[in-house]
Amino acid sequence: MMQPQEIVMTPLDILTPLILLLAFIGYITCFVRMxxxxxxxxxxxxxxxxxDFGFETGNLVYWGAGFSVVLAAVLAATFQRETQRAEAPTKKNGKSRKPSSEVVIGGTNVMYWDGEADLRTLRSVVDQLRSKGxxxxxxxxxxxxxxxKDPSLDERGFAKALGLKRDRIMVCPARTEADAFILKYAREHRLPVVSNDRFGDRAxxxxxxxxxxxxxxxxKPILEGL
Incomplete structure (x- = not known):
């Protein structure tokens, strides 16, 4: 009766999967940063x-595997970028910001503070807040x-007009209310909210x-309770 052969793993057998995993993580990081x-x-x-390795029938399985790896890396990098964006930056010039230096602005409400909707009104409030650190x-x-009256405005356009970085702006999805996002973010991060909205329906x-x-x-903007 034949004895079952003992499977012996070499150091290379053990290290290869680990090296491939680290390489994949590094690949994702490259997508996140560049x-x-x-x-x-x-x-x-x-x-x-x-x-040298064309798209012949015998090679399609390898091309499919390669495409799957790239797609998985792109999806993982996209998820990480969106997560970082949602959390918002907490550092600048290598120094940690104090929680009290962050402030949430209800932009749609503020741009009406001087009567008609005007992005310059919102910009003036942003500038004043920034001047105060x-x-x-x-x-x-x-x-x-x-x-x-500018349907082409997107988050990048708003950021440029307000003199802020792109990740400091959030245009909420259509058919949703910004109030829900404002209050959720402010509560999670314990931040003050700049707005004349009383949030009566979300008391x-x-x-x-x-x-x-x-x-x-x-x-000039006047802020009460800053």
Missing amino acids: FRLTLAGTAALAIVISR KYPFVFLDASSRHHL QQAKGLKLIKGGVAGG
Whole structure:
């Protein structure tokens, strides 16, 4: 009767999966930090490999596996980037910000403080907060672009107009209310909210939050309770 052969794993057998895993994690990190450059490099490598390893039937399984790896890395990197964006930056110039330096702005409400919807009104409030050492995070209803009669405005456009980084702006999805996002973010991070909205229909969510109200006088914003 034959004895079952004992399977002996060499150090290489043990290290290979670990090295491949670390390489995949590094690949994801490249996508997170340099998405376009990594994608271009991947495409260039695929073109070089295809010269000697074409798309014949026998090779399709390998190309499929390679495509799956790239797709998995892109999806993982996208998820990580969105997570970082949702959390919002907490550091600048290598120094940790104090929680009290962060402030949430109900952008759609604020841009009406001087009467008609005007992005300059919101910009003036943002500038004043920044002059006081505050770091605003602006939430806007999806309808804000229509109030401003500029349907082409997106988060990048709002960021440029307000002098903020792209990750300091959130245009809420269509058919949703920015109030829900404002209160959730402010409560989770214990931040004050700049808005004249009383949040009457969300009183429970707003309970305990510091609300900073204001207006515009002589072309300059006035904030109460800052």
